[in-house]
Amino acid sequence: MTDTRYLVHGVFWDGAPPGSLAGPGSGKHDGGTPVMRLQDPSGGFREVGLDAGRRLGFRVAAEGKFCLGHHKVYGPADRDHVLCPAKAPAVRGSQCERCFVVDDSRLIHDFHRGGGVPPGLRAYLMQQHWLYVATFANGASKVGTASDPRKWNRLAEQGAVVARYVARADDGRVVRILEDMLTRDAGLPQQVRSAAKAAALAAPAPAVELDALNRQLAGDARALLVRGGGEGFGVVDEQWVRPVLADRACAAAVRHAYPQDLGRGAHGFRIAALSGSIAVAALEGTELEFVVNLGQLKARSVDFGDHHSSEVPAVQESLF
Numbered sequence: 416m417t418d419t420r421y422l423v424h425g426v427f428w429d430g431a432p433p434g435s436l437a438g439p440g441s442g443k444h445d446g447g448t449p450v451m452r453l454q455d456p457s458g459g460f461r462e463v464g465l466d467a468g469r470r471l472g473f474r475v476a477a478e479g480k481f482c483l484g485h486h487k488v489y490g491p492a493d494r495d496h497v498l499c500p501a502k503a504p505a506v507r508g509s510q511c512e513r514c515f516v517v518d519d520s521r522l523i524h525d526f527h528r529g530g531g532v533p534p535g536l537r538a539y540l541m542q543q544h545w546l547y548v549a550t551f552a553n554g555a556s557k558v559g560t561a562s563d564p565r566k567w568n569r570l571a572e573q574g575a576v577v578a579r580y581v582a583r584a585d586d587g588r589v590v591r592i593l594e595d596m597l598t599r600d601a602g603l604p605q606q607v608r609s610a611a612k613a614a615a616l617a618a619p620a621p622a623v624e625l626d627a628l629n630r631q632l633a634g635d636a637r638a639l640l641v642r643g644g645g646e647g648f649g650v651v652d653e654q655w656v657r658p659v660l661a662d663r664a665c666a667a668a669v670r671h672a673y674p675q676d677l678g679r680g681a682h683g684f685r686i687a688a689l690s691g692s693i694a695v696a697a698l699e700g701t702e703l704e705f706v707v708n709l710g711q712l713k714a715r716s717v718d719f720g721d722h723h724s725s726e727v728p729a730v731q732e733s734l735f
Contacts (some may be wrong), residue, residue: 418721419455419715419718419720420448420455420456420476420717420718421453421455421461421716421717421719422452422453422454422483422711422714422717422720423451423453423454423713423714423715423716423717424451424452424454424460424641424694424713424714424716425452425712425713425721426449426451426452426453426465426484426572426689426691426693426709426710426727427451427452427572427711428446428449428452428568428571428572428658428691429450429463429548429568430444430446430447430448431444431446431447431448432444432446432567432568432570432571432656433445433656433657433658434646434656439507439541440563441672444657445566445655445658445659445660446571446657446658446660447466447658448464448466448661449465449469449571449658449689450463450464450465450556451463451468451471451699451709452463452476452710453719454483454498455462456629461706462609463719465686465689465694466660466686467660467663467670467686467687467688467689468685468686469685469686470570470683470684470686470721471683471684471686471719472681472682472720472721472722472724473681473682473686473716473717473718473719473720473723474674474680474681474682474717474718474720474722474723475679475680475681475682475713475718476674476715476716476718477659477678477715477716478678479504479505479678480505480509480654480713480714480715481499481503481504481505481507481714481715481716482499482501482502482503482504482510482511482514482632483505483514483713483714484496484497484498484499484510484514484712485497485498485499485510485514485517485518485519485520486518486519486520487519487535488519488520488533488535488536488539489535489538489547489574490535490538490539491538491539491562491564491697492564492575493535494519494535497514497544499511499513499514500591501513503602503622503660506570508542508630508714509713511712515694518558519532519533519536519539520536520655523536523538523540523587524591525586527532527587527589527591527592527695529585529586529630530708531650535621537546537677539562539587540586540587540588541563541587541588542563542564542587543562543563543567543583543584543585543586543652544560544561544563544583544584544586544587544589544590545560545561545582545583545584546558546559546560546576546580546581546582546583546584546588546590546591546597546620546636546648547559547561547570547579547581547630547654547655548578548579548581548595548597548598548603548632548633548636548657549552549570549573549575549576549577549578549607549629550575550576550578550619550625550628550629550632551576551607551611551612551615552576552612552613552615552616552619552620552625552665553611553614553618553620554620554624554628555609555611555615556603556607556628556629556632557603557604557605557635558589558594558598558601558603558605559573559594559605559707560587560590560594563662564589566580567655567656570655571657571658571661572691572692573689573691574612574661574690574691574692574693575655575657575691576619576622576625576657576661576665576694577622577625577626577629577654577655577657578654578655579630579633579652579653579655579685580628580651580652580653580654580655581617581637581640581648581650581652582637582640582648582649582650582651583648583649583672584648585652586629586647589638589647589648590648592639592645593640593643593645593648594644596639597636597639597640600639600643600682601634601635601636601639603632606685607709609692609693609708609710610708612690612691612708613693613706613708614672614706616665616690616695616706617667617671617691618667618670618672619664619665619667619668621667621698622665622666622667627644632650632655637650637652638683655710661689661691662687662688663674663687663688663689663695664689664690664694665690666691666729668695669704669706670695670703670704670705670706671701671703671704671705671706671707671723672705672706673696673708674704674705674728675710675725675726675728677707677708677709677711677712677715678711678715681723681724681725682723682724682725683698683721683723683724683725684696684697684698684705684707684725685697685698685699687704689713691710692708692709692710692713693706693707693708693709693710694706694707694708694709695707698724698725698727699724700727701716701725701727
């Protein structure tokens with residue numbers, strides 16, 4: 416990759432789920448098709464594959480974050496990504512104030528409480544949705560929702576270690592009512608911070624323990640849904656299939672948190688595995704593995720080039 420400046424829009428898992436056919440005569444897909452989506456100075460986009468063995472070299476070109484624009488939703492599979500006309504600094508996550516206000520997506524969270532939405536977003540929300548319980552590498556768990564077309568991909572981007580679907584809802588209003596109920600009555604949060612997910616991958620809990628925990632939480636959630644009654648949904652018992660590229664990241668290993676600040680300076684490493692937007696990576700000059708939260712690059716201006724590299728830290732291997 417030549418040294419070129421881009422605005423990072425994030426890591427996306429838009430590929431086919433494991434077990435599906437990848438194409439004519441190509442056999443089964445393993446779910447390992449994540450990309451980093453980049454915006455060039457002219458407003459065009461390119462994608463960099465994040466498969467195992469990919470080396471990323473880059474330098475953060477400017478301090479702070481910049482607005483990634485906003486979305487206009489016209490239907491279940493029809494939306495526009497509108498770039499920020501001012502190329503302004505980000506003040507709300509990855510958006511400027513103006514793009515935040517006009518973004519259709521921000522209205523989703525109040526729809527089930529009677530909030531108004533434009534017709535296109537309503538059409539999106541009225542499609543079938545799924546309710547899931549996800550567990551991460553340290554046992555932290557959450558309840559969440561996914562639209563039917565992104566049933567698998569949503570959990571891949573979340574970076575779950577194990578997850579189970581507990582309900583299939585007729586629409587996005589019903590599924591969010593159920594989500595709130597499980598938060599209230601089962602104590603399941605609706606968010607696990609990215610930093611906590613990354614820290615957990617430095618020392619993942621045993622897979623059998625995480626699976627048992629998730630199975631119990633999902634079973635308790637189904638029992639609550641059955642007792643709660645209501646219409647517009649059906650209880651389901653289905654396990655999410657993790658992408659093969661994430662398997663190594665979720666396995667027990669000796670790893671270290673990446674010691675450099677991804678918000679500044681130069682970096683270079685080779686990806687060995689990827690869970691959500693969090694990579695297990697190797698640095699030149701050491702055999703140690705590091706956990707790198709690529710989500711920290713979202714909304715940053717970055718110069719990519721193979722000559723960029725990370726400074727090798729002085730890390731003492733554990734004696735035990």
